[in-house]
Amino acid sequence: MNIISTIASIVVWAIALLHVYILVLEMFLWTTPRGRKAFGLTPEFAQQTKALAANQGLYNGFLAAGLIWGLLHPDFWTGIQVQLFFLICIAVAGVYGALTAKLSILFIQTFPAILAMGLLGAKFYFGFAQVAPV
Secondary structure (H helix, E strand, C coil): CCHHHHHHHHHHHHHHHHHHHHHHHHHCCCCCHHHHHHHCCCHHHHHHCHHHHHHHHHHHHHHHHHHHHHHHCCCHHHHHHHHHHHHHHHHHHHHHHHHHCCCHHHHHHHHHHHHHHHHHHHHHHHHHHHHCCC
């Protein structure tokens, strides 16, 4: 495994873990001081939106699960495609969140996903070059 492949995997793992953390914040900690601070919520608003936040958290869990599935997939090419699909979903959701909720989502979610996509592109290229030199 070359260095680019290792770095790509580390970045994708980090993004997956970030989305697991977001799942925990949204599903279990939404109304706690920690959850309210993370999202800038009042206690009243957090209580009123608890069910919606849990739903959002579940979706973040699905994104994390998809990335982990791609990382652990036994077929190299399929694993990259799965990771790429879920990173695109994360990037698009991040752009939408930045436009509709909070600009910082762009830096927390979209930019890391785009970085990971670039690294996966390099991983794909170097993986392909190892199998069939151009």
